[in-house]
Amino acid sequence: EDKVVQSPLSLVVHEGDTVTLNCSYEVTNFRSLLWYKQEKKAPTFLFMLTSSGIEKKSGRLSSILDKKELFSILNITATQTGDSAIYLCAVASNNYQLIWGAGTKLIIKP
Amino acid sequence: DAGITQSPRYKITETGRQVTLMCHQTWSHSYMFWYRQDLGHGLRLIYYSAAADITDKGEVPDGYVVSRSKTENFPLTLESATRSQTSVYFCASSEGTGGAREADTQYFGPGTRLTVL
Numbered sequence: 001e002d003k004v005v006q007s008p009l010s011l012v013v014h015e016g017d018t019v020t021l022n023c024s025y026e027v028t029n030f031r032s033l034l035w036y037k038q039e040k041k042a043p044t045f046l047f048m049l050t051s052s053g054i055e056k057k058s059g060r061l062s063s064i065l066d067k068k069e070l071f072s073i074l075n076i077t078a079t080q081t082g083d084s085a086i087y088l089c090a091v092a093s094n095n096y097q098l099i100w101g102a103g104t105k106l107i108i109k110p
Numbered sequence: 111d112a113g114i115t116q117s118p119r120y121k122i123t124e125t126g127r128q129v130t131l132m133c134h135q136t137w138s139h140s141y142m143f144w145y146r147q148d149l150g151h152g153l154r155l156i157y158y159s160a161a162a163d164i165t166d167k168g169e170v171p172d173g174y175v176v177s178r179s180k181t182e183n184f185p186l187t188l189e190s191a192t193r194s195q196t197s198v199y200f201c202a203s204s205e206g207t208g209g210a211r212e213a214d215t216q217y218f219g220p221g222t223r224l225t226v227l
Contacts, residue, residue, distance in 0.1 A: 031214055032214050034214065034215060034216075041220060041221065042200055042218035042219060042220050042221050043153075043200075043218050044218070045215055045216075045217065048212065048214065048215055088152075088153070090216075092214035096141050096160070096204060096206040096213070096214060097143075097155065097158065097168075098214070098216055100152055100153045101152070102152045103152055
C-alpha cells in the first residue's frame with residue numbers, strides 16, 4: 001500500500017531558529033513530491049520536486065528530494081511567527097491522485 | 111481571475127437532510143477532487159473526476175454523491191447527512207493532462223465547514 005509519512009508530527013521552536021521537516025514515502029509509480037503550507041484555511045502550494053539532489057528554494061524555505069532513499073526535507077531558516085502552520089507533504093503517482101502525509105504542525109514562539 | 115471557489119463557506123444542517131456543496135473553477139483544469147479534513151485524519155479523498163462525466167471513488171466515498179456535467183463545476187452531495195460527516199470539505203483541481211509533472215499540482219478552494227446536528 002502506498003504511504004507518505006511525515007515527521008515530526010508537531011514541532012515548537014523560537015523565532016529565528018532553523019527547522020527541518022521530514023517526509024518519507026513508499027509509492028509505486030512515483031511522479032513527483034509536493035509540499036504545501038496550511039494555515040487556518042486551505043493548503044497552498046509551496047514546491048514540487050521531481051529530481052534527486054536539486055534544491056528548490058523560495059526565500060527562507062528550501063526543499064530537496066532523495067529518490068534513492070525515498071525522502072524529502074523542507075528547511076525553514078530564520079523562522080518567523082508567520083511560518084506557524086501545518087506543512088503537508090504529498091506524492092503524485094501515475095493516476096494524478098496525491099497521496100498525503102498527516103502533516104507537521106509547526107509552532108513558532110516569539 | 112477567480113480560480114477555484116466553493117459555496118457555501120459555512121453550513122449547518124440536521125441529520126437526514128440532503129446537502130450539496132458547490133465547487134467551481136475557472137482554469138479549465140481536467141481533474142477535480144473532493145477532500146474532507148478532520149483532526150487526526152488529515153486530508154482524505156472522497157471522489158475525483160478526470161473530466162466531464164468521468165468520476166471515480168476515493169478513499170471515503172460512502173454517503174456522498176458527485177456529478178460533473180460541466181468541466182468547471184464539481185458538486186458534492188450528501189444524500190442523507192450524518193453527524194460523522196461534520197467536517198471541513200475542500201475542493202481542488204489540477205491540470206492533470208499532458209504528462210508534465212507540473213500537471214500534478216493541485217490547487218485548493220477555500221473550503222466549506224459543514225456541521226451536521
